[in-house]
Amino acid sequence: MEVVIAATEELARLGAGTIEKLLRSRPDAVLGLATGSSPLPIYDELVRLHVEEGLSFAQARAFTLDEYVGLPADHPERYRNVIEHEITGRVDFASGAVHGPDGLAADLAAACAAYDDAITEAGGVDLQILGIGTDGHIGFNEPGSSLASPTRIKTLTEQTRADNARFFGDDIDQVPQHCLTQGLATIMAARHIVLIATGRTKANAVHQLVEGPVSAMWPATILQHHPHVTVLIDNAAAGRLQLADYYRSTYAAKPGWQGL
């Protein structure tokens, strides 16, 4: 696990730069995209690279992490709409190239199984962007999630619904109770995972992710078992790391030719 502590603009450049490097060498790469506010600076930088430097997504495919159950198709907070608004509709993905779990499916369990099959059939995710919840969730894998879970239906915790109420007019009752999420095993199958977290509210989750014991109580800790994870954090999110100085000096001494 590589930990990079830097200002948000630098984190955005690093995250977007990793996607750029992948797409320039493999234009048909499979990307894993996350909603939430944390990846937005990365998406803005990707849009800049697309507009100003010709970075193309025309041959790429993308799979999103999760979705609320039951939000109407045109609801602005439906993750399918959010991801289109934040990134995929701002660059040149081909139509039909962006996939997400179907929170309106008549048979939700079948939709989850079909989603995992679709990722496998696409050859797996080359690069997965992740955020992290204050309770240590990735995707919507809440505390107590099986560390070997596939894509499935989950019940959101009160904490997550309270955290996300800001997107629903600060009314927790408007936040759905259920979601579909890529499972922890699904996420772990991605070849490279780039997690971005900023702000003091993420400091404990980041501490657990990087330095805590692997536990279903902090689902993101499963990433300690992944061979290629990059954790991009600002100073505030790094505030509780015991080895912060070590991560800083390691990154400062990193040879320029060695990518993330």
Ligand code: GLP
């Ligand atoms: C949301 C999403 C996650 C996201 C997390 C943090 O509920 N399901 O994919 O990483 O919570 O969101 P934010 O980046 O807005 O803090």
